[in-house]
Amino acid sequence: MSVEIHLGYQDHHKMEDFLASGAPGVGAITLHATGAKHQHGAADAARDAGVSVLYDPRTERLAYDDPSGATQKLPGWTGQVVDIGRLSSSIDDRARLVNAVIAGHPNEVTIVTPPSFYVTDERTSLLNVHLAEATRLATALPVRARVILSSRMPLDLVADLGREYRAAGITSVDLRVSPLNGEKDGIRKISKVFKTADAFRNSGIEVSLGNSGNVGQVAYALGHAESFSVGIGENERVDHAGRMSRQVTPPPPKYDENGRKVGGGGGWEGIYLPGLAATVGRKVGEVLLANTDIRTRISCRIGSCGMSIAGPLSDPRGHYLHARASEVSALTAKPTQWRAASELDRLARALELRQLVNESYQSGPVRALNTRTLQSLVEGINRERAAA
Ligand SMILES: [Zn+2]
Structure with missing residues (x-):
C-alpha cells in the first residue's frame, strides 16, 4: 500500500539511513541484481522497519546477447543465451532456472521474485506462469511474479493471463507495461495502463506498477494498483526494447578532451x-x-x-x-x-x-x-x- 524503491548498485547506505529514520510511505525495497551482496545493511534495516525486501533477478536479460558480460553474473546464467522455445518445452530446464534464481536471492528477502521473460506471445506468457508456479512450489516464502508486457497487448489476453496466474496460485504481480515514457504518454496509453492493471486485479491479483513515477502514483491514488515502484532518482519509466537494444549493442564509449573515458552507466543523477x-x-x-x-x-x-x-x-x-x-x-x-x-x-x-x-x-x-x-x-x- 505504498511506494517501493529499487536500489541501484550504490544506493545501500542512503537507503539504510532512510529506513532507520522510519521511512513512512515505503512498503518494499528491491535489492540490486548484482549489488545485493553489499546491501545486507539496507535489507536488515528494511526488515526492522516492517518493509518487505525483494530481489531483482533480471532474468529477462538472459534471453538477449550481452557483449559486456554483465548477464553472466546473474542467477540462472548457463553459459548460453536463454532459448525461450527450448525453455518452454523442457520442464528440467525450467526447474534448473527456478532453482538457480531462488538460490540467487539473498537470505534477507521476504518475497521471492520468480524468473520471467518479456511477454511477446501466448507461449512466453504461459512460460512465465509456469516459472512463477514452479517458484511458488519451491519456496516457503510469498512469491510475486514480474510481468513485463507490451502496451499493445489486447486487454482480453491480459485478462486471460491474470486468470492463468491466479489459477497457478499467484496473488501478486509487479506489472510493467512497455513502453511507458513517464513524460510523453497520451491519454490512450495512460488509460490502457490502468485497464491492464485492472485486468489483473479483476482476477484477485494485487498489482504493483513497476518503474512508474507519476503514472504509478496516480494509479495508486485511483485504486488501479496497490503500490508502485521507482529507483532512487531513476527508473520512473519502462522501455524494455530500448534497454535490451542497449544491452545487445552498447552505445560507443565517450571520451573527454584528455582522452579519458566518460559517461557510461553511472552518468545520470536525477534531481x-x-x-x-x-x-x-x-x-x-x-x-x-x-x-x-x-x-x-x-x-x-x-x-x-x-x-x-x-x-x-x-x-x-x-x-x-x-x-x-x-x-x-x-x-x-x-x-x-x-x-x-x-x-x-x-x-x-x-x-x-x-x-x-x-x-x-x-x-x-x-x-x-x-x-x-x-x-x-x-x-x-x-x-x-x-x-x-
Ligand atoms: Zn528534500
Whole structure:
C-alpha cells in the first residue's frame, strides 16, 4: 500500500539511513541484481522497519546477447543465451532456472521474485506462469511474479493471463507495461495502463506498477494498483526494447578532451523537484534551483532540505527518498475517496509551474519541460471522477 524503491548498485547506505529514520510511505525495497551482496545493511534495516525486501533477478536479460558480460553474473546464467522455445518445452530446464534464481536471492528477502521473460506471445506468457508456479512450489516464502508486457497487448489476453496466474496460485504481480515514457504518454496509453492493471486485479491479483513515477502514483491514488515502484532518482519509466537494444549493442564509449573515458552507466543523477513533479538531470536542477523567482515553489523543505533551498542538489538520493515517500505517505493518510482530488491538485500545480518554466525560464541546459503525461493523468482522473 505504498511506494517501493529499487536500489541501484550504490544506493545501500542512503537507503539504510532512510529506513532507520522510519521511512513512512515505503512498503518494499528491491535489492540490486548484482549489488545485493553489499546491501545486507539496507535489507536488515528494511526488515526492522516492517518493509518487505525483494530481489531483482533480471532474468529477462538472459534471453538477449550481452557483449559486456554483465548477464553472466546473474542467477540462472548457463553459459548460453536463454532459448525461450527450448525453455518452454523442457520442464528440467525450467526447474534448473527456478532453482538457480531462488538460490540467487539473498537470505534477507521476504518475497521471492520468480524468473520471467518479456511477454511477446501466448507461449512466453504461459512460460512465465509456469516459472512463477514452479517458484511458488519451491519456496516457503510469498512469491510475486514480474510481468513485463507490451502496451499493445489486447486487454482480453491480459485478462486471460491474470486468470492463468491466479489459477497457478499467484496473488501478486509487479506489472510493467512497455513502453511507458513517464513524460510523453497520451491519454490512450495512460488509460490502457490502468485497464491492464485492472485486468489483473479483476482476477484477485494485487498489482504493483513497476518503474512508474507519476503514472504509478496516480494509479495508486485511483485504486488501479496497490503500490508502485521507482529507483532512487531513476527508473520512473519502462522501455524494455530500448534497454535490451542497449544491452545487445552498447552505445560507443565517450571520451573527454584528455582522452579519458566518460559517461557510461553511472552518468545520470536525477534531481527530483516536487513542485514540478519532475526528476531532472543535475545541470537542469542547478539552474532551476538557482532561480529566485521559482525555486521556493519547486524545491523541498523536508529533513536536511529544510536547511537550504539547494538541499535536493547536496543530497539528491536522500532527498529523493524523503520527498517521494512523504508524498505517498500523505496520500495514504487520506481517505480513499479523497486521493484522486489530492493528486489532481498536485498535478495541476506542477503543470502550471512547468508552463511557467517553459514560457519564462528556458536557458542553457533548461529546455521545455514535457507536459503530455501530466495532462493525460489529469484528464484520466477527471474522466474517472465524471464516470463515478
Ligand atoms: Zn528534500
